[in-house]
Amino acid sequence: MTAATSIHPGTLTRLPARRGVAIRLSRGQTLKLINTHGQQVVDTWAFNPADLSETMSMEHSRAFWLKLNPSAGDSFLTNKRQPIITLVEDTSPGVHDTLIAACDPTRYVHLGVVGHHDSCNENLFHALETLGLTIRDTPSPLNLFMNVPVRQDGRIEFAAPVSEPGQYVCLRAEMDAIVVLSACPQDITAVNGMQPQDVHYSVF
Amino acid sequence: MTAATSIHPGTLTRLPARRGVAIRLSRGQTLKLINTHGQQVVDTWAFNPADLSETMSMEHSRAFWLKLNPSAGDSFLTNKRQPIITLVEDTSPGVHDTLIAACDPTRYVHLGVVGHHDSCNENLFHALETLGLTIRDTPSPLNLFMNVPVRQDGRIEFAAPVSEPGQYVCLRAEMDAIVVLSACPQDITAVNGMQPQDVHYSVF
Numbered sequence: 001m002t003a004a005t006s007i008h009p010g011t012l013t014r015l016p017a018r019r020g021v022a023i024r025l026s027r028g029q030t031l032k033l034i035n036t037h038g039q040q041v042v043d044t045w046a047f048n049p050a051d052l053s054e055t056m057s058m059e060h061s062r063a064f065w066l067k068l069n070p071s072a073g074d075s076f077l078t079n080k081r082q083p084i085i086t087l088v089e090d091t092s093p094g095v096h097d098t099l100i101a102a103c104d105p106t107r108y109v110h111l112g113v114v115g116h117h118d119s120c121n122e123n124l125f126h127a128l129e130t131l132g133l134t135i136r137d138t139p140s141p142l143n144l145f146m147n148v149p150v151r152q153d154g155r156i157e158f159a160a161p162v163s164e165p166g167q168y169v170c171l172r173a174e175m176d177a178i179v180v181l182s183a184c185p186q187d188i189t190a191v192n193g194m195q196p197q198d199v200h201y202s203v204f
Numbered sequence: 205m206t207a208a209t210s211i212h213p214g215t216l217t218r219l220p221a222r223r224g225v226a227i228r229l230s231r232g233q234t235l236k237l238i239n240t241h242g243q244q245v246v247d248t249w250a251f252n253p254a255d256l257s258e259t260m261s262m263e264h265s266r267a268f269w270l271k272l273n274p275s276a277g278d279s280f281l282t283n284k285r286q287p288i289i290t291l292v293e294d295t296s297p298g299v300h301d302t303l304i305a306a307c308d309p310t311r312y313v314h315l316g317v318v319g320h321h322d323s324c325n326e327n328l329f330h331a332l333e334t335l336g337l338t339i340r341d342t343p344s345p346l347n348l349f350m351n352v353p354v355r356q357d358g359r360i361e362f363a364a365p366v367s368e369p370g371q372y373v374c375l376r377a378e379m380d381a382i383v384v385l386s387a388c389p390q391d392i393t394a395v396n397g398m399q400p401q402d403v404h405y406s407v408f
Contacts, residue, residue, distance in 0.1 A: 059305035059344040068358040101263035140263040154272040
């Protein structure tokens with residue numbers, strides 16, 4: 001039994017810094033994700049377990065909300081325009097990102113890193129592998145707690161998170177779903193407060 | 205020989221209202237796309253012909269530009285962070301969209317349409333079929349001439365285009381590429397000026 005399938009309802013589980021996890025949710029279950037240390041970005045994906053090509057889609061969700069970012073009560077749509085998860089509670093200031101791709105090995109090469117660097121993109125693939133699953137392409141992620149301010153002229157920047165230790169979001173599954181979380185290993189830009197940290201989650 | 209492969213350099217070709225076309229570009233070639241009637245949105249994709257899973261990516265391009273929208277001189281990156289096309293010239297006011305998914309049959313059902321309605325998503329698949337190609341997933345499109353204002357509070361709306369008849373963009377291929385254009389058949393919201401129209405293009 002993998003870490004991903006051994007979760008007992010309500011148990012608080014640690015997602016180590018720089019790592020990912022895939023979590024099976026049944027319709028109606030809620031995933032609570034706690035930003036334990038406050039400054040950790042968590043890249044998040046959701047897939048239809050019956051058809052992995054149906055994925056949570058930022059471009060479909062924005063068109064549905066008519067907003068860049070979700071607020072409590074907003075559902076995310078898949079690329080088939082079906083609700084897959086709803087942000088049912090958010091005790092953080094509500095600053096998340098739907099605009100930016102997951103970090104990947106090439107991103108770190110561009111940032112000047114020599115040798116291997118963990119990435120959210122690799123975490124996604126490894127997490128799904130623990131469930132015996134593979135995908136070909138990486139959907140645009142929901143970057144929880146990531147602070148990408150948009151200026152009036154359309155310019156954006158990577159800024160430090162504004163979330164505080166212990167703040168959390170709750171995501172309710174609107175259909176059976178596989179949710180993947182990646183505690184972003186970015187430590188070159190300010191986007192993670194420069195120090196990747198553990199986060200914790202539970203399912204109920 | 206399909207429409208897509210019969211283009212002679214410099215020849216002005218009509219893309220009929222509501223239709224799509226797939227165009228093979230060699231590295232260094234430029235595609236000029238003219239908004240003949242001024243109010244037509246053109247959903248645009250680009251693929252690596254050697255690996256169709258490598259596609260122009262809005263989420264990677266925004267992270268590269270640090271902007272929501274491109275300006276003349278900006279290159280679009282693929283999901284492997286390689287430049288694939290560059291917006292080398294833009295005589296329109298520069299209002300395009302990188303945030304919104306392509307329209308698809310489900311979108312029109314949600315808008316109350318009964319029966320079939322053409323869509324950019326179907327145009328993409330049909331256009332690639334003319335080259336004998338199939339893809340599984342639809343990348344987030346570059347919506348040329350589409351006007352999606354972003355307010356300071358993050359709210360967005362679908363507004364009428366601000367481009368004028370005859371204004372154009374030029375896209376230069378930075379690698380061999382298959383570019384797909386879809387003259388958006390949207391006639392339910394104001395985003396196309398309520399009247400889908402022909403556009404014209406040439407390759408040089």
